Amino acid sequence: MDIQDKVVIITGASGGIGLATARLFAQEGAKIALAARSADTLHTIVNEFHEQHREAIAIPTDMRNKVAIEAMVDSVFQQYGRIDILINNAGQAVSGNVSDVDIDQFRQILELNVLGPIEAMQAMIPKMRQNGGGLIINVSAIVSKMSLPGVGVYAATKAALNKISDSAREELASDNIRITTMFPRKTATNFGKNSLTNINQAPRPAHSGPEPDSAEAVAQKILEAARNEPHDQYMDR
Structure with missing residues (x-):
């Protein structure tokens, strides 16, 4: 897809991957709707974009x-009359072994990592059908393809998102609504610092590995995924 003048909703856009994606898509000429909980942060970012003559x-x-999700989609649609791309990026991690992970924390990230994207898709799909199609990019995580101690519960939420993406891709093909799943690796953001952690969980030792x-x-x-629309987008290909 050509990004110029496309209307793009990015969730979790107040920092990290979401903010970097918003800035890049804006540079490419897209019209960006930034969604996150922090109103003050979002308005500061939007003012920055406006100073750069970006919409x-x-x-x-x-x-x-x-x-709130339905209101978000309706607001963007009323503003622009269409929505071309939804990037479901908002998410949070929880750390801890399966034996002692806090179930209430697990419920929190299930709501954000799984139910939130589904509800955004459900709100978006009728709008995209009305306009002849669109692209949904669901941001997963490479750990959803792995078995690592201490992150299994978080990985399970992203694995669920993978399956939702795969099923929706088949279900919506006749409507010209395309689904791409993005698989980031470890990323140098505050995502890990903002993860939920059981206060009784002993700190896990740091592991060496590639730089984030x-x-x-x-x-x-x-951006590459938006242009080429693969089923799955990995960092190394």
């Missing part, structure tokens, strides 16, 4: 709230 609007939204990707590098891959 953007702030839609403060709690992606755990179905009514920057948020900007992930954003470049999301």
Whole structure:
């Protein structure tokens, strides 16, 4: 898809991958609707975009709230008359072994990582059908393809999102609504610092490994996914 002048909703856009993606898509000439809970942060970002003569609007939204999600989609549609791309990026991690992970915390991230994207898709699909199609990019995580101690519960939410993407891709093909799943690796953002952690869970030792990707590098891959529309987009291909 050509990104110029496309209307793009990005959730979790107040920082990290979401903000880097918003900036990159705006540079490419897209019209950006930034969604996140922090209204003040979003308005500051939108002012920055406007100073750069880029089109953007702030839609403060709690992606755990179905009514707020529907209002977000309706607001963008009323503003522009169409929505070309939805990037379901909002998410949170929870750390801990399966034996002692806090179930209430698990419910929280299920709402954000799984139910939120589904509800956004359900709100979006009628609008995209009305306009002859569109693209949905669901941001998953490479750990959803792995078995790692301490992150299994978080990985399970992203694995669920993978299956939702795969099923929706087949179900919506006749409506020209395309689904891409993005698989970031470890990323140099505050995502890990903002993860939910059981206070009784002992700290896990740090593991050596490759340097984390920057948020900007992930954003470049999301842009590539928007242009080429693969079923799955990985960082190394």
